[in-house]
Amino acid sequence: MVEFSGIKEIIKPENLVYKKTRIMTENILSYCPGCGHGTAHRILAEIIDEEGLQSEAIGVSPVGCSVFMYNYLDIDWQEAAHGRAPAVATAIKRLLPDKFVFTYQGDGDLAAIGTAETIHSCNRGENILIIFINNGIYGMTGGQMAPTTLPGMKSSTSPYGRDVKTMGYPLKITDIVATLPGSYYVTRQSVHTAANVKKTKKAIRKAVHYQKLNKGTCLIEIVSNCPSGWKMTPVQSNKWMEENMFPYYPLGDLKTPQE
């Protein structure tokens, strides 16, 4: 066993290489170990801090695992009804056009019950940022089939695997949004490796700047894992995600601004 007797001498400001970003509150995250939500939250919080957006940002949290997101980022928040975050954000941005308005939604929220609100806010080109966490499952209610659940994938409401003949196909809603004239920047990223975290952070920073241009909706899909819902360890879930989710939901830009 390694002795850390000298640890107090090591904890000094000059040795500090990583710390909690100021925008994250002291509240303990409610997410399961290994879940991507915490990382996605942190990246967004870092951007809000680095871009000086604390007094500009108004977030809209969804119904789903991230329903309590308003407890974790020290900004103004509204908690929306299931699927309605883009409609809520539409009004905020229309009434307060100088603010940075974003929604943070899961796949059930954004691509099932809120499909109409998602499509139409993007089609109107609302100047908001939509962050879409796609883990192919309903996490908060305990692992039911989502609109993005892969063919053959097991969940508590597709216990023999998703049969596309009776349960339909996984919805690539981000691809649909990219075809809409109202969307401005549409990309699909992940947060499961350090390299991907950097890419996602870059994408969010771009979207923050694009929102100031008033040229349309930005949507960033983050393909993520759900170790609890998928019944895997965090490491297994990330491997499974790479092998199964990424082929169906390939990472990269779907629509980039014509500059």
Added chain:
Amino acid sequence: MEKELRLMKGNEAVAEAAIRAGVDGYFGYPITPQTEIIEYLMEANPAETTGMVVLQAESEIAAINMVYGGAACGKKVMTSSSSPGISLKQEGITYIAGAELPCLIVNVVRGGPGLGTIQPAQSDYFQATKGGGHGDYHLIVLAPASVQEMADFVDLSFELAFKYRNPVMMLSDGAIGQMMEKVYLSPQKERSKTIPEWATTGKPSTRERNIITSLDLDPNRQELFNRKLLAKYDEIREKEVRFEEFQCEDAEYILVAYGTSARVCQKSVQLAREQGIKAGLLRPITLFPFPTKRINELAGKVKGMLSVEMSAGQMVEDVLLSVNGKVPVYHFGRMGGIVTTPEEVVESLKSKLIGD
């Protein structure tokens, strides 16, 4: 400044009054018989004058959630619809009540259930006054009986909505929404620059972050919140009851009616008195809070009451509770989009309460 006299439909009057009241945003979706509201606003284009946002949403559901978002920014926001559309809005309305947000919802009622008819009705009384969506909550409900009141109640609605941080419903009907009358319009008000302390407008360094939510998983805290709402509703019951009496001083029989039915019943009172029947009319202007105390007082002085509604009998339950067994109470109403005639009401009064 003097009021401007115009000849308008009730729906148009609401729209014009909203602009003049300095409303910040209207979010709607077309449905008969209230579509003139959004049409009028789109044509008036107040974005160019007052800066008011007018948006046609993709559904009533989206529209009411836009109202949620706007109200949570501390803005004066409203929507309008008619019965089937109001049913769709119920999810958003209960969230708005649960988050204690001020707003105005106009319901220009048509007959139901289901798609029903596009003709006027008063069959949404239960939905408007007893909650409508899930959970323990109340809207403040105002019932206009004229085009003038449809205009005047816009300002009153926002005054009450912000005073109590509670959604207000203007419960009109297809007759008042569609008919034209003269209306005196208030002068243009400036849009308010005041930001309520609870509003989410971006967190400055000078205050804690504001969170608008209706969620609390802790049962004890949730119950405390429920008690807070109850206390608020009690205060509203105490302070905000509004009604109008017509020839009740010497009345032996009281008609209770709101909106279009109340206008019909004014004539019924006159007809009854011509036949030697001492009838009077009590018109609730607020349906929540209901004029319970006054109806109970009057019950001690009369022989019976008749609740006249364009429904199968909804408000009659509140009249019964108010009367509390002192005298007989009956209901008379036409349904399906049919407006009661004054003569029918008198006949009903005679057959149900007076006898041959």
